Amino acid sequence: MPTASSVVQERLKNLEQHLERENPILIRAIKSFRELDQVAYDMHLLDADQTYADQIPWWPLIAILGTFSAGKSTFINHYLGQTLQRTGNHAVDERFTVICFSEAGTGQALPGVALDSDPRFPLYHISESIDEVAAGEGKRTDAxxxxxxxxxxxxxxxxIVDSPGFDADAQRTATLRIVDHIIDLSDLVLVFFDARHPEPGAMRDTLKHLVAETIRRPDSGKFLYILNQIDATAREDNPEDVIAAWQRALGEHGLTAGRFYTIYSPDVAVPIEDINVRRRFETKRDRDLLDIHERMQKVEIERAYRIIGSIEKTAIGIADEAAPLLSEGLRRWRTRVLAIDAVIFGILLAAFMGWSLAAGHWNGLSYEPAWLATVASVENGLQALIIALVAIIAAIHFKVRSLSAKAVLPWLRQRVQADGIRGRVVEAFLANTRPLRSALIAKPRGWHSVNQMRxxxxxxxxDGYVQTLNDQFTNPSGAATRPRIDQPTESVA
Incomplete structure (x- = not known):
């Protein structure tokens, strides 16, 4: 039966074989993931059957977000040139749909477990995240x-990931959790709004989540904000007012820079009788659609940088977040253990000395403590007393360690959640407080000089990966053209 570690290594080997045909730079990235995994195994930040490489999708990922009836599915159908997603003015599907390529001419619809159990796809083990916000719902991944x-x-x-709209209250918390997860994984995020509803002020909660909470992200450049179905405003006296209203609403939530697109689908467009108006709308639509489609077609570039960024972020997370937090948690635990030990043992020692003196007696000119008489009356009395004392002290000490660890856990969990620290930090902390590990050791388990050098x-x-990627897309010296990322290249050993 294969071990958990061998299963992980087999997955990484299969991934390397896939990347060998696509981009050798990312093969080298697998080596970095292996190094990070080893550090995490030593520190108990990962289980033996886990790898950081499973926490990101290795295919370029485009997320389609937005409100109900904003035309997301119609946009996807037009982009693919096929009627894949159902469309309508009302919610037609309240599920997230992950769309991937298949050679088969007829598309297939597969249940949620196909995603939840396959580490190659986004939403791997998403059932665990759903359970965190809605107990028991993780069993209903198909929903x-x-x-x-x-x-x-x-x-x-x-x-491509097509999301349900944001306007429903049902399953809202779990839905937003999945949205946040997808946003983190995506290389490009298209955020759709419906131009047929010209009162954006009534959608402040939606705007807050789709705009205000995304523009401050370090990867905010991957978000495209799209006012869709703008053809519905062609008969307005001044259709530009609709666009201006949305721009003001987005501006109120902090979006003051970046490209704002206005489009509509040529497949289901509202007839525009005025030829001049129609020509103006079509010109703007075609220009914006071309820009959006080009970004979608070149998403593999963002994917390569995203994977390398994920490696660096994971390394920083271990060195600058997890390790210091573990050190602080252990310091709090150690201080508590030693303080309680000192108090308890001080009280026991004082009680013992008081009893010994009170129960002792004078033997001639010398005073004989009670414990000395007890030891003398028992065969091998001193040895028995020492064994008994060691057993009592050990039992008390290990109980104090356990209770002290439990006392620190609420603070640790709060810090992990507040700082957004990834990894099994709580489990790593508990591994450091096990009975056979001394409370006097300051550094977390596995955070030694070898792993710090790793x-x-x-x-x-x-840094070297980024430079190599840059060389594929930039050429300041004007030297001979280098092979592009999407061209076959020789495998890197």
Whole structure:
């Protein structure tokens, strides 16, 4: 029976074989993931059957977010050139749909478990996140996610995630958790709004989550904000007022820079009788659609940088977040253990001395303590007393260690959640407080000089990966053109 570690290594080997045909730079990235995994195993931040490489999708990922009836599915169908997603003015599907390429001419719809159990796709183990916000709902993954296949060439080598709208209250908390997870994984995020509802002020909660909470992200450049179905405003006296109202609403939530697109689908467009108005609308639509489609087609570039960024972020997370937090947690635990030990043993020692003196007696000119008489009356009395005292002290000490660890856990969990620290930090802390580990050791388990050097080397390697990627897309010297990322290249050993 294969071990958990061998299963992980087999998954990484299969991933390397896939990347060998696509981009050798990312093969080298697998080596960095292996280094990070080893550090995490030593520190108990990962289980033996886990790898950081499973926490990101290795295919370019495009997320389609927005309100109900904002035309997300119609946009996807037009982009793919196939009627894959159902469309309508009302919610037609309250599930997240992961769409990927398949050679089969007929698309297939697969249940949520196909995503929840496959580490190659986004939403791997998403049932655990759903359970955290809605106990028991993790068993109903089919109610939240599904996988669909499509033979469109535009989908080859990339994945699209179509989300349900944001306006429903049902399952809202779990839905937002999945949205946040998808946003973190995505290389490009298209945020759709419906131009047919020109009162954006009534959607402040939606705008807050889709705009205000995303523009401050370090990867905010991957968000495109799209006012869709703008053709519905063509008969307005001044359609520009609709656009201005949305721009003001987005501006109130902090979006004052970046590209704001206005489009509509040519497949289901509202007839525009005025030829001049129609020409103006079509020109703007075609220009914006071209820009959006080009970003979607070149998403593999963002994917390569995203994976390297994930490696560096993980390394920083271990060195600058997890390790210091573990050290602080252990310091609090150690201080508590030693203080309580000192108080308890001080009280016991004082009680013992008081009893010994009170129960002792004078033997001639000398005073004989009670414990000495007890020891003398028992065969091998001193040895028995020492064994008994050691057993009592050990039992008390280990109980104090356990209770002290439990007392520190609420603070640790709060810090992990507040700081957004990834990894099994709580489990790593408990591993450091096990009985056979001394409370006097200051550093967390596994955070020794060898692993610290591993982290430093991974960070340096990331800089080298970025430089290599830059060389594929930039050429300031004007030297001979280098092979592009999407061209076959020789495998890197």
């Amino acid at each position: 939240y996610i599904q996988l669909r296949t499509c033979a469109s060439e535009r989908l080859r080598g990339r994945i 982290i430093k080397q991974v960070k340096l390697d990331c």
